[in-house]
Amino acid sequence: MSHLQLIRPEPATGATPARRRKISLDKVAVDFTTRGKTFRAVDDVTIEVPEMQFLALVGPSGCGKSTVLNMVAGLLAPSEGSVTYDGAPVEAANTRVGYMTQKDTLLPWRSVADNIGIAFELRCRKANAAERRERVAEMIDLVGLKGFERHFPAELSGGMRKRAALARMLIYEPETLLLDEPFAALDAQLRILMQQELLRLVERRQMTVILVTHDLEEAVLMADRVMVFTSGPGRIRTERDIPFERPRNAMELRFRPEFSAIHEELWSELKDEFAASVERERRAQ
Numbered sequence: 095m096s097h098l099q100l101i102r103p104e105p106a107t108g109a110t111p112a113r114r115r116k117i118s119l120d121k122v123a124v125d126f127t128t129r130g131k132t133f134r135a136v137d138d139v140t141i142e143v144p145e146m147q148f149l150a151l152v153g154p155s156g157c158g159k160s161t162v163l164n165m166v167a168g169l170l171a172p173s174e175g176s177v178t179y180d181g182a183p184v185e186a187a188n189t190r191v192g193y194m195t196q197k198d199t200l201l202p203w204r205s206v207a208d209n210i211g212i213a214f215e216l217r218c219r220k221a222n223a224a225e226r227r228e229r230v231a232e233m234i235d236l237v238g239l240k241g242f243e244r245h246f247p248a249e250l251s252g253g254m255r256k257r258a259a260l261a262r263m264l265i266y267e268p269e270t271l272l273l274d275e276p277f278a279a280l281d282a283q284l285r286i287l288m289q290q291e292l293l294r295l296v297e298r299r300q301m302t303v304i305l306v307t308h309d310l311e312e313a314v315l316m317a318d319r320v321m322v323f324t325s326g327p328g329r330i331r332t333e334r335d336i337p338f339e340r341p342r343n344a345m346e347l348r349f350r351p352e353f354s355a356i357h358e359e360l361w362s363e364l365k366d367e368f369a370a371s372v373e374r375e376r377r378a379q
């Protein structure tokens with residue numbers, strides 16, 4: 095495929111007009127109180143995600159990216175502003191999303207197959223044993239854990255646990271994925287494979303995605319739109335449409351000059367925020 099085929103013919107507008115708004119944060123702020131002191135973690139964040147968009151949030155550690163995901167998942171209410179999903183306020187745990195947090199939260203006393211199977215039972219209470227076995231095997235195959243079905247989480251590497259957690263989330267067939275550093279624990283080669291696999295799945299199931307990552311390359315490779323957060327309180331410093339056509343080949347795309355140009359452009363914004371974050375941590379010590 096020539097690189098021209100990878101570029102959309104028209105300039106992207108971020109929100110494809112024909113698509114419904116799936117997730118919306120309107121002038122959201124979050125205050126936390128720790129040890130008697132209140133501080134603002136997220137400030138004046140407005141984000142609209144149309145259905146089937148893949149949005150990536152990048153920014154230095156502690157800038158409030160996970161806090162944004164927690165609000166969309168319904169685990170945290172904003173101090174100011176509003177969060178809506180399909181036009182309705184998010185007021186309780188959002189069961190329409192699959193949320194993969196930084197911790198993998200697998201049940202340590204259950205095997206890989208059982209961890210995934212229990213999730214399937216929760217979703218399809220009427221499913222029979224054969225169906226469960228088939229779907230679990232499909233998921234295990236999908237994330238490359240064949241041969242490890244009977245292993246317990248403690249017997250797996252960090253990357254394998256992540257893959258088991260990914261399979262457990264996907265078996266719910268969520269319409270939206272909230273992914274918090276899903277590949278941070280993986281080695282470079284596996285990360286590339288998993289990125290490609292996730293892109294394929296998102297395409298196949300037409301899912302809406304918010305990906306939180308420290309890795310700008312990952313963000314540009316995978317997302318339709320990248321938002322750079324300030325170092326704290328987290329505000330949106332800049333956002334950019336990523337004009338590469340889907341389905342994407344993340345393995346090829348990373349070597350293209352257009353990819354490097356966008357990466358460089360966003361890095362020039364992000365590096366200031368990393369520097370500000372390091373300085374803030376130094377002052378806090």
Ligand SMILES: Nc1ncnc2c1ncn2[C@@H]1O[C@H](COP(=O)(O)OP(=O)(O)OP(=O)(O)O)[C@@H](O)[C@H]1O
Nearest residue numbers: 126127128135153154155156157158159160161162
């Ligand atoms: N429940 C909480 N109570 C108090 N402070 C919190 C709470 N959750 C998050 N924070 C603080 O809010 C800020 C934003 O945290 P958050 O986890 O959203 O950042 P992040 O950008 O996801 O960071 P990282 O990339 O390191 O995961 C941080 O200073 C964090 O310590």
